[in-house]
Amino acid sequence: MVPRGLDQNNFLLSKFIGTCSLLGFANYGYLVFTNKTHPDVYLYNTMIKGLSQTHSAKEAILLFNTIQSSGFRPDTYSFPFVLKAVIHLSAIELGREIHGQTIRFGLDSDVHVVTGLIQMYSVLAGICDARRLFDGMPLRDVVSWNAMVAGYAKVGDVDNARALFERMPERNVISWTAVIAGYAQMNRPNEAVTVFRRMQLEDVEPDEIAMLAALSACAHLGALELGEWIHNYIDKRGLNKIVPLTNALIDMYAKSGNIKKALEVFEKMKHRSVITWTTMIAGLALHGLGIEAMEMFYRMENARVKPNEVTFIAILSACSHVGLVDMGRRYFKCMSTQYQITQKIEHYGCMIDLLGRAGYLQEAQELVRGMPYEANGAVWGSLLAASRIHGDVELGECALRHLIEVEPHNSGNYTLLSNIYAAHGRWHEVGMVRKVMRDNRVKKMPGGSSIEVNNRVHEFIVGDKSHLQYERIYEVLYEMNWHLKMAEYVPKERGCLLEYVEG
Structure with missing residues (x-):
């Protein structure tokens, strides 16, 4: 471009800078931009967009502020791009100031600008501010509707997201994905699956994010039939090279009970991330295949993939399932010595669970006292469960005293201690536990079950x-x-x- 004099063509240079940003060379694109003698607002917008999508959000805002001093007016593209930088910086006051500029420039009714403001307010200020802007829009397109639906979904208000979704005059794949992902995020998998099935019936092709959310919901529900349908869809569309999708397939098969299929998907993968290895190790541990999980960890090390803190949660859980105490101790220690990973409370919880299950109750209690964190419900719950396995009433009483403080309304904790007393014939104490439950208004959670029939998961609660x-x-x-x-x-x-x- 330089020897042909095309480096001064604003349109071509804008395409070049945009490509630089996409390829991860935003700094080089910015260097090219600074050497342009007479940039136009289109070129400014391209550069602001590129910087706002990287870790250069501050530079994007500084560049936006120079538009006017260069003799130009920010247009309908300038504001949405700079608002993305505001979101990156979590700078709500700056966002409000830019909102004021949109009013001064008469762009506060422009659909693209208002959509950018809705996205900014949804993330940084509160969904009510975003909704006021949305309701005040004279014209709305599918993008503005999607921004509002996604805003509700991101803050966990899935019911309002769904209500708005049902009112949409026109929907696209992003509309459906926002609702499905919202349900999956809020641990409402049955509704996520229902919307995904409806999406299929309306002949809307799911994108990668929709399939990730649906697979997550399938994993929670054990909805194997729908999970297999998504797997076939991924294969037919040639999407099986997308690592996050195959990771989600492994997780879905493992949690739905088909560990053989999970291994099959894993072995077919040519490129594996640390999440791939970790998901497979966790799946094997979930199925009680502790030895196989450790063999997978050895393969991971031989492949020179560095494990992360989640990997060690999976491997310590595997050790716990098969009672390999010495192996668990070694992995727990090598986290910091070999991999420079600081043990978190989750790792201590796994180790305490391992020691408790294996009968090393004294060592488990010493680890609780010596850890640099305050014990949470999971830690005391592990000790309570261990006290039941090994009949240690005193430890059970101690664990429950702490659990009442951190989880006062968890009926399962009281039930465990009651069972310990009953096993020792201490019926008076059984009655006392029930009295404490009544006094504290602790309600026993009803049991539940689910079954998948014709790609639909039916849930049942006792007495429902x-x-x-x-x-x-x-x-x-x-x-x-x-x-x-x-x-x-x-x-x-x-x-x-x-x-x-x-x-």
Whole structure:
């Protein structure tokens, strides 16, 4: 471009600087920009956009401030780009000042500018400010609707996000993705899956983010059929080279009970990140395959992939599942000595759980006393569970006293101690635990279960009659109970009914 004199063409130079930013050479693009003698506002916008997308948000704002001194007016593109830099810096006061500039320049009704302001206020100030701007827009396009829906989803207000989504005159894949991701983020996987299925029925092709959110929901629910459908979709679209997607597939298969398929996906991957290895190790640990998890860790080390703190949570959990105390001690120590990773409370929790399960109760208590963190519910819960396994009533009482302080309404803690007392025939103490629960108004959480039928996950709570087909469900349940009772009176040699029940 230079020998042909094209380096002074604002349009071509803008394309060049934009490409530099995309490739990670924003600093070089900025150097080229500073040597341009007569840039126009289009070139300024390109440079501000490039800087706002990198770690140069401050430079983007400084450059925006020079537009006017150079004899130009910020336009409908300048403001959305600089507002992204404001979000990067979490500079709400600066954002309000730029909002004032949009009013002075008469751009406070422009759909692109207001959309940028909605995004900024959603992240930094509060969803109410963003909603006021949205409601005051004379014209809205799908991008502005998406910004508002995504704003609600990001702050965890999924119900309002869904309500606004249902009112949208026009939707695109981003609209659907915002709602699905919002439900997944708020641990409402069933609704995430429902919206994803509806997205399919309306022939909207999911993007990478929608599939990541849906796979996360499938992993929570154990919705294997839908997870397999997403896997097939990924293969058909040639998206299996996208590492985050394959990582999510491994996690989904492992949590849905198909560890063999998770390993198959893992082995087919040509490029693996530290998250890939960690997800696979955690999946093996979840299935009680501690030895295999450690073998996977050795493979990770041989591949010269440096483990992170989450990897060690997975490997310590694997040691806990199979009772490899010495191995756990070695991994816990080598975190700091070999990998310079500071042990966090989660690592101490895993180690205390390992020692407690294996019966090293004294060592577990000493580790609790010596750790540089205040013990949380998970730590005391591990000691309470260990006290039940090994019948240590005194430790159980101590653990519960601390758990009442940090988790006063967790009924499971009281139930564990009650079971310890019952195992030792201390019925008076069992009654005292129940009295404490009544006095503290602790309600026992009802049990629940779920089943996937035709790509839909049905959830059931004890005593719940809200399911649309609950009458038919109870009819089948009563019929099964009747068959089981009848089977008790049928001799085995005449028991075709018994064989039916056992089948």
